[in-house]
Amino acid sequence: MIEREVFLLIGAIIGDIAGSRFEWFNQRSKDFELLSPKCFFTDDSVISLAICDALMKCTENFSDLSDQAVSSMQEVGRHYRHCGYGGSFFRWMYSNNPKPYNSYGNGAAMRVSGCGHVGTSINEVKQLSRSVTEVTHNHPEGLKGAEATATAVFLARTGKSINEIKNYIVKNYYSLDFTIDDIRETYKYNETCQDTVPQALEAFFESTDFEDAIRNAISIGGDSDTLAAITGSVAEAYYGVPTSIRKRAITFLDERLLEILLEFESRYPAKIEDK
Numbered sequence: 262m263i264e265r266e267v268f269l270l271i272g273a274i275i276g277d278i279a280g281s282r283f284e285w286f287n288q289r290s291k292d293f294e295l296l297s298p299k300c301f302f303t304d305d306s307v308i309s310l311a312i313c314d315a316l317m318k319c320t321e322n323f324s325d326l327s328d329q330a331v332s333s334m335q336e337v338g339r340h341y342r343h344c345g346y347g348g349s350f351f352r353w354m355y356s357n358n359p360k361p362y363n364s365y366g367n368g369a370a371m372r373v374s375g376c377g378h379v380g381t382s383i384n385e386v387k388q389l390s391r392s393v394t395e396v397t398h399n400h401p402e403g404l405k406g407a408e409a410t411a412t413a414v415f416l417a418r419t420g421k422s423i424n425e426i427k428n429y430i431v432k433n434y435y436s437l438d439f440t441i442d443d444i445r446e447t448y449k450y451n452e453t454c455q456d457t458v459p460q461a462l463e464a465f466f467e468s469t470d471f472e473d474a475i476r477n478a479i480s481i482g483g484d485s486d487t488l489a490a491i492t493g494s495v496a497e498a499y500y501g502v503p504t505s506i507r508k509r510a511i512t513f514l515d516e517r518l519l520e521i522l523l524e525f526e527s528r529y530p531a532k533i534e535d536k
Contacts, residue, residue, distance in 0.1 A: 272497020
């Protein structure tokens with residue numbers, strides 16, 4: 262039996278690292294070494310952890326979360342100038358007066374898994390997602406992609422079945438009228454939420470375990486690290502992560518990022534929505 266434990270947030274980071282080497286050299290099958298020495302962390306891991314830093318530093322009622330998200334993303338993110346930021350976000354991060362720029366890029370969705378773990382109800386998760394997203398990605402599709410991801414994480418960690426999670430997503434966010442096999446040969450690189458989040462979630466919905474979910478996401482090509490980060494965030498909350506994969510993945514992180522990850526995992530054990 263494979264040993265599995267629940268490690269908050271590590272799913273997104275594993276997806277990012279596993280997909281990193283395929284972003285510009287797409288893999289169109291599920292047969293590949295999951296965490297090759299050629300892998301590395303990208304902006305997806307950095308900014309996901311920056312949001313976790315903000316969630317830990319803001320006030321208990323989250324009233325200053327948006328301000329803290331700006332501060333943490335700039336403070337943490339500026340240490341990793343060459344980790345793959347998009348042009349608009351790069352300019353935002355180095356601005357002395359950062360403002361939202363009406364983006365619907367998939368960076369909105371890859372960074373919000375922490376919100377799905379911290380929120381104690383689905384409505385609170387949605388508010389947390391909005392607070393950390395609207396400071397950059399204030400386009401309706403950007404907000405939608407982030408919220409869909411955060412709520413899927415919340416539903417997964419609070420015991421909903423795959424069918425229940427999928428039904429919620431279809432009812433409230435995306436139609437998901439395709440399968441991974443349908444799109445594997447034709448899906449192209451896309452940086453928008455509306456053409457990344459549905460595909461990433463479908464990769465989870467068709468999975469049999471955590472690793473299979475990551476392989477599904479990477480196998481369709483496209484923006485592989487971000488796709489797999491989104492898929493991994495939900496798959497981790499649902500399945501847990503094999504300990505062997507976690508141990509390998511954290512060797513790719515530096516001391517600064519690992520410290521944020523470990524503190525977040527220690528401060529936010531799984532919480533169940535009150536019925």
